[in-house]
Amino acid sequence: EDAERISSADVAVVQHRRRLLEEFYAWRAVVEEELAEERAALGLPADPVAELLKAKTAEIAPQGEVQEQVIE
Amino acid sequence: MRPILLAGHERALTQIKYNREGDLIFSVSKDQQICVWFAHNGERLGTYRGHQGAIWTIDVDPTTTILASGSADNTIRLWDVKTGKCLKTWDFPTAVKRVEFNEDGTKLLGVTEKRMGHLGTIVVLDVKVDVEAEQADEKAMTIVCEESKATVAGWSYLSKYIIAGHEDGSVSQYDGKTGDLIYNIPIHELNQPITDLQWAPDRTYFITSSKDKTAKLITAKDLEVLKTYTADTPLNSATITPKKDFVILGGGQAAMDVTTTAARQGKFEARFYHKIFEDEIGRVRGHFGPLNTVAADPTGKGYASGGEDGYVRVHHFDKGYFDFMYEVERERQNRLAAAASA
Numbered sequence: 290e291d292a293e294r295i296s297s298a299d300v301a302v303v304q305h306r307r308r309l310l311e312e313f314y315a316w317r318a319v320v321e322e323e324l325a326e327e328r329a330a331l332g333l334p335a336d337p338v339a340e341l342l343k344a345k346t347a348e349i350a351p352q353g354e355v356q357e358q359v360i361e
Numbered sequence: 362m363r364p365i366l367l368a369g370h371e372r373a374l375t376q377i378k379y380n381r382e383g384d385l386i387f388s389v390s391k392d393q394q395i396c397v398w399f400a401h402n403g404e405r406l407g408t409y410r411g412h413q414g415a416i417w418t419i420d421v422d423p424t425t426t427i428l429a430s431g432s433a434d435n436t437i438r439l440w441d442v443k444t445g446k447c448l449k450t451w452d453f454p455t456a457v458k459r460v461e462f463n464e465d466g467t468k469l470l471g472v473t474e475k476r477m478g479h480l481g482t483i484v485v486l487d488v489k490v491d492v493e494a495e496q497a498d499e500k501a502m503t504i505v506c507e508e509s510k511a512t513v514a515g516w517s518y519l520s521k522y523i524i525a526g527h528e529d530g531s532v533s534q535y536d537g538k539t540g541d542l543i544y545n546i547p548i549h550e551l552n553q554p555i556t557d558l559q560w561a562p563d564r565t566y567f568i569t570s571s572k573d574k575t576a577k578l579i580t581a582k583d584l585e586v587l588k589t590y591t592a593d594t595p596l597n598s599a600t601i602t603p604k605k606d607f608v609i610l611g612g613g614q615a616a617m618d619v620t621t622t623a624a625r626q627g628k629f630e631a632r633f634y635h636k637i638f639e640d641e642i643g644r645v646r647g648h649f650g651p652l653n654t655v656a657a658d659p660t661g662k663g664y665a666s667g668g669e670d671g672y673v674r675v676h677h678f679d680k681g682y683f684d685f686m687y688e689v690e691r692e693r694q695n696r697l698a699a700a701a702s703a
Contacts (some may be wrong), residue, residue, distance in 0.1 A: 302462070306638055306689045313587075313606075313637045314693075320565050322580075324518055337465050338381060338423040341490070345424045 364647060365403035366470055367673035369396045374667025376418050380425040383660035385550060387428065388673050389416035395430055399664075400658065404677055409440045409448045422466030422490050426593045429469050431457030437471050441492040449496040451486060454479050455488075463516035463537075467489045470523060481510025483525060483535070485522045504540040506533075512554050517581040518564040524556030524581060526569050528571070534584055546584050549573045556612075557598040563660065566569045568608055570599035576610050578636065591635045591639075598654045604661030605683070606636040606690075611652030611666055631666050638687065647674050667703070 334340045337338065372391040379386055379400065386398045394418060395409035414433035421428050421442065428440040433456040439449040449473075459472035469488045475481035485502040489495075516537065517524055523535040529550035535542055547556055553573035559693035560567045566587065570576045576599040578588035590599075596612035610632045630644040633651060650669030657664045663677040686694070 303689060305688060307692070308687050309637050310693055316587075320580075321563070324563060324565060326517060333519075341424050341465060345426065 364645075364674040364676045367396075367398055367403050367405070367675060368627075368671075369398075369405050370386050370394065370671050370673070372392075372415075372671055373650070373669045374653050374671065374673060376414060377656040377665050377673060378419050378421055378654055379658050379668045380421050381423050381644065381659055382425065383658040383662060385421075385425065386656075386665055386673070387419050387677065388422055388665075388667060389419045390667075390671065391415035391428060391591065392671075393418060393432075395428070396675070397442070398675075400663070400675060401677075407445055409445050409447070411438060411450075412436070414456070417457065418472075420461050420469075422462050423464065424466065425492060426490050427466070427488070428493065429460045429462065431460040431471055437469070437486070439469075439488070439496060444491075448492060449502075453484070459511075460511050461515045462488070464518065465520075468516065468520060469646075470514055470516065472514050472525070475506075475510040481506040482512055483514050483523060483538070483540075485523075486581040502540045504535055504542075508545070512556065513558040513569075515558050515567065516564065517559060517560075523583075524567065524579055526558045528554045529651075530555060530571060530573065532569065532579065532584055534581075544584050548577060548584070548586060549575065549611075556596060557600075557654070559598075559600045559656075561601050562603055568599045568601050568609060570596035570612070572596070574612075576608065576634075578608070581626075588636065590639055592632055594628045594640075597652060600655045600657040600664065601636065602657045602661065602664065603659060605685075607642070608634050609635050609656040609657060609664055610634065613648075613669075615651055615669065629668065629670075631664070635687070637657030642685070645676065648672065681700050685695070 370390040370392050371626045372382045374390050377388045386400050388396045393412050394489050412432040418431040428442050431437050435453045437451045439455050453473050455474040455476045457471050467595040470487045471484045473482045479682035482668045483504040484500045487497050487501045504537050511525040511526040514525040518692050520537045522537050525533045531550045534544045549571035555569050555571050567578050568578050572595040574592050576590040577586050594612045596610050598611040613629045629648040630646050634645040648668035652666050652668050654667040665675045667673045
């Protein structure tokens with residue numbers, strides 16, 4: 290009887306966690322979609338920093354000339 | 362998970378920031394120095410000198426080109442990350458407690474201290490992410506905190522909102538363009554100051570820590586409290602870990618405030634909580650004083666903590682950390698994997 294009581298408590302905890310996990314990821318999916326829509330509506334790139342980094346790389350190594358230096 | 366000890370500061374740490382790639386760590390302290398370190402081995406890359414007072418805050422733009430710092434010498438300074446040259450100094454009537462770049466590095470906010478004759482403010486500066494460019498002298502915007510001074514602030518996704526945490530425990534949402542106050546909500550216990558505010562990677566939600574011994578996960582859009590993490594000590598800092606659904610809290614009772622010897626003496630530990638389930642899952646010891654600042658590596662590989670003891674401790678997570686999973690998380694992962702392969 291004790292074992293049964295413990296296991297039913299465990300089941301309740303696990304079900305609670307399962308629900309929390311689903312809720313959080315469901316919320317994330319909604320937020321991510323909204324954000325992507327807002328970015329697109331404003332004509333902004335999906336990842337703001339990827340574009341900035343691309344520009345910086347182009348500035349450092351123009352015309353795709355990459356200088357490699359091997360340091361031992 | 363043996364930590365790397367960075368012993369370069371002579372006084373209490375105030376803030377630590379990783380750059381976006383997670384290879385550099387910037388740290389500031391009351392010793393008036395800014396240090397930059399290699400995250401992988403803890404080697405010091407350099408220092409940035411010029412401030413004439415304790416440095417409270419630091420931030421680096423997303424391309425790791427320029428660095429901003431705020432100090433008790435009443436200035437915000439902008440630095441060339443690579444050369445260490447000071448590019449610009451903005452003067453204020455009071456100390457600067459917090460600086461933060463927005464998501465593309467074109468705007469910088471600063472939180473100024475309240476003092477006799479001066480209300481606390483949040484100022485916005487337009488910044489050019491270019492070490493050659495002339496930076497504007499004038500502030501683009503000033504938000505005056507009439508009710509309770511801001512202690513921390515940051516930029517939301519799309520720089521749409523400025524979110525501030527206040528001395529009275531409330532959180533405000535301001536319009537990022539006009540500075541108009543949209544909401545002010547009592548979130549932490551009344552008159553328990555908010556000590557830190559750090560973002561999730563996409564800046565749609567954030568975590569606050571407070572002297573009320575709790576940290577809270579809050580949405581940027583409507584300041585809804587999603588989660589509460591309860592500790593047994595006043596908190597100075599909180600950060601969200603990428604890759605794993607954890608949060609890390611740092612705090613501890615300052616020696617002068619300790620009246621009785623607690624069972625867990627000092628409690629100078631970084632505390633890990635599950636972000637979604639709110640359970641405490643582990644602690645990391647090491648500091649000899651309260652943790653003033655914790656920062657998660659944006660690539661998810663580790664974290665760093667800075668203490669009142671003057672040390673920075675850099676931790677690289679081991680396999681056990683990445684493998685750790687609740688049964689329901691494993692279940693979800695398996696289900697997603699099955700759906701992907703189907």
